[in-house]
Amino acid sequence: MRYSIFSLIRQAFRGHAGWEPAWRDPAPQSEYDVIIVGGGGHGLATAYYLAKVHGITRVAVVERSWIGSGNAGRNTTIIRSNYGLPGNTAFYEWSMKLWEGLEQDLNYNAMVSQRGVINLYHSDAQRDAYARRGNAMRLHGVDAELLNRAQAREMLPFFDYENARFPIQGGLLQRRGGTARHDAVAWGYARGADRLGVDIIQNCEVTGFLIDSGHVRGIVTTRGVIRAAKVGLAVAGNTSRVAAMVGLDLPMESHVLQAFVSEGIKPLIDTVMTFGAGHFYISQSDKGGLVFGGDLDGYNSYAQRGNLPAVEDVLEAGMAVWPGLGRIRYLRQWGGLMDMSMDGSPIIDRTPVAGLYLDCGWCYGGFKATPASGWCFAHLIARDESHPVAAAYRLDRFATGHLIDEKGQGAQPNLH
Amino acid sequence: MRIDCPYCGERGSEEFSYLGDADTLMARPDADRPDAAAAFHAYVYLRDNPAGRHRELWYHGAGCHSWLVVTRDTRTHAITVVISAAAPRAAGGRG
Ligand SMILES: Cc1cc2nc3c(=O)[nH]c(=O)nc-3n(C[C@H](O)[C@H](O)[C@H](O)COP(=O)(O)OP(=O)(O)OC[C@H]3O[C@@H](n4cnc5c(N)ncnc54)[C@H](O)[C@@H]3O)c2cc1C
Ligand SMILES: [Zn+2]
Numbered sequence: 001m002r003y004s005i006f007s008l009i010r011q012a013f014r015g016h017a018g019w020e021p022a023w024r025d026p027a028p029q030s031e032y033d034v035i036i037v038g039g040g041g042h043g044l045a046t047a048y049y050l051a052k053v054h055g056i057t058r059v060a061v062v063e064r065s066w067i068g069s070g071n072a073g074r075n076t077t078i079i080r081s082n083y084g085l086p087g088n089t090a091f092y093e094w095s096m097k098l099w100e101g102l103e104q105d106l107n108y109n110a111m112v113s114q115r116g117v118i119n120l121y122h123s124d125a126q127r128d129a130y131a132r133r134g135n136a137m138r139l140h141g142v143d144a145e146l147l148n149r150a151q152a153r154e155m156l157p158f159f160d161y162e163n164a165r166f167p168i169q170g171g172l173l174q175r176r177g178g179t180a181r182h183d184a185v186a187w188g189y190a191r192g193a194d195r196l197g198v199d200i201i202q203n204c205e206v207t208g209f210l211i212d213s214g215h216v217r218g219i220v221t222t223r224g225v226i227r228a229a230k231v232g233l234a235v236a237g238n239t240s241r242v243a244a245m246v247g248l249d250l251p252m253e254s255h256v257l258q259a260f261v262s263e264g265i266k267p268l269i270d271t272v273m274t275f276g277a278g279h280f281y282i283s284q285s286d287k288g289g290l291v292f293g294g295d296l297d298g299y300n301s302y303a304q305r306g307n308l309p310a311v312e313d314v315l316e317a318g319m320a321v322w323p324g325l326g327r328i329r330y331l332r333q334w335g336g337l338m339d340m341s342m343d344g345s346p347i348i349d350r351t352p353v354a355g356l357y358l359d360c361g362w363c364y365g366g367f368k369a370t371p372a373s374g375w376c377f378a379h380l381i382a383r384d385e386s387h388p389v390a391a392a393y394r395l396d397r398f399a400t401g402h403l404i405d406e407k408g409q410g411a412q413p414n415l416h
Numbered sequence: 417m418r419i420d421c422p423y424c425g426e427r428g429s430e431e432f433s434y435l436g437d438a439d440t441l442m443a444r445p446d447a448d449r450p451d452a453a454a455a456f457h458a459y460v461y462l463r464d465n466p467a468g469r470h471r472e473l474w475y476h477g478a479g480c481h482s483w484l485v486v487t488r489d490t491r492t493h494a495i496t497v498v499i500s501a502a503a504p505r506a507a508g509g510r511g
Contacts (some may be wrong), residue, residue, distance in 0.1 A: 107462040238467075240463070240464070240465035240466075241465075241467050249458070249462040249463070249464065250462065250465070251462055251463070252463060253463050253465050254465055254467075254490070297489075298466065299429075299434045300436075300437075300470055300472065300490045301490050302490045303491055303492060307417050307493070309428065309429060309430035312430075316433075342460075374429060398460075398462075399453075399457045399461075411460050412435075412436070413436075414434060414436075
């Protein structure tokens with residue numbers, strides 16, 4: 001069923017009784033051309049583009065829980081392409097371009113909202129660093145504007161500009177950045193993939209792999225064996241666990257990141273702001289809640305929940321830049337498992353096992369990457385060669401020294 | 417999360433800084449071994465990253481300034497053993 005104003009009116013007159021499920025609930029078949037493990041945004045987008053761009057439709061997405069139950073449905077929904085290093089800039093900009101056409105392509109309202117993303121700077125040195133990043137972006141055809149203090153103040157009037165320790169001097173603005181509805185992105189890709197023939201198999205956990213003379217032949221799951229000559233892993237925070245089933249040690253740690261939502265209030269902030277003197281970022285959802293977050297908790301975790309020191313740290317940073325926040329009650333918080341790579345950048349590559357492909361290392365920035373990750377992972381799986389904008393995301397870059405370390409932190413995942 | 421420092425007693429985890437996998441980080445390879453490049457790649461970048469028991473290095477920066485080896489379950493955050501890193505280090509690790 002195509003969604004449109006007409007289908008909406010028709011259903012309104014029928015008491016909305018005629019809507020069909022957005023995707024089927026098939027039992028696994030015994031064999032597919034490609035299996036994607038992980039029904040988050042990346043896995044679903046990969047399946048969609050495999051079918052749509054490469055014509056490979058005998059595809060299954062195998063998800064141990066329900067689709068979008070991982071980070072796809074836990075993130076703070078920020079999309080942007082303000083990356084400064086070669087290897088990243090073109091990839092994230094391709095993702096932004098896909099976001100701009102996503103809803104028409106999927107015939108699904110993903111609530112993509114290009115409300116702008118402002119990174120505030122608080123010192124001359126930080127301004128220079130942001131100017132350099134903005135220039136790198138513009139050289140790649142990405143939009144970037146350096147705002148002075150007055151311009152920032154016009155967009156974000158209620159912040160603490162007089163703060164003696166962290167005075168706000170201005171910001172780097174990407175107007176095309178913004179937010180999207182995270183669940184709807186997973187659902188939209190799922191529906192799109194399903195309509196092209198992809199089987200989305202939920203409540204099906206992968207517990208092992210069939211490997212024969214160095215080549216993957218299929219997967220072992222809680223719902224039986226499923227065969228395929230090509231298997232793609234898109235399991236985010238669980239990548240090390242799944243990769244361990246084939247004996248792969250990866251340059252990765254799993255960490256917990258928390259997010260927070262306040263009570264619903266009237267429209268207050270109409271852009272996305274990141275504080276430059278501590279780790280804090282905030283935007284407002286269409287329901288009215290302020291959505292915010294900050295640093296990782298900082299230790300390896302598979303618990304999908306964090307601890308109070310990180311909560312205190314995030315709220316302190318928030319209060320430093322926006323004292324008025326103290327008058328608003330915060331309503332709920334949760335955690336997700338971050339696949340923190342050793343240089344803070346992702347991996348989209350083959351593995352030493354033939355036919356087994358890897359899409360991981362998204363750290364806490366993988367939501368914005370969802371469309372391009374799906375596009376490039378599908379390209380890699382279908383053609384067995386890297387897509388040009390993802391060519392730097394190699395697994396062997398840690399051995400060859402071609403790291404992509406935006407923050408310059410070195411091999412310390414909890415600092416990226 | 418509270419860490420029972422052998423010198424200071426039980427303290428909130430916010431007093432400590434986290435470094436990572438103790439078994440990897442305390443076994444720095446010998447730079448003279450013939451496969452040193454591969455060994456250092458593994459030492460610097462590769463991690464088991466287990467879901468379950470994990471021995472890890474924490475530094476008590478807001479306390480006694482010791483390095484500790486904490487055994488913790490990464491699925492529940494439950495801590496079972498905390499010892500000083502000095503003993504395992506003296507016993508063969510190169511720190
Ligand atoms: C609190 C928080 C805030 C964030 N904020 C942002 C943000 O503002 N902007 C941004 O760009 N990014 C953000 N991120 C990061 C982003 O959410 C992730 O990088 C991205 O969602 C990861 O890709 P995914 O959607 O495919 O992952 P997931 O949705 O986690 O998908 C992985 C799936 O694999 C499944 N799986 C795991 N093991 C198995 C198995 N053995 N068998 C079968 N299935 C399995 C899981 O159940 C899961 O559904 C945030 C993350 C968190 C947690
Ligand atoms: Zn101590």
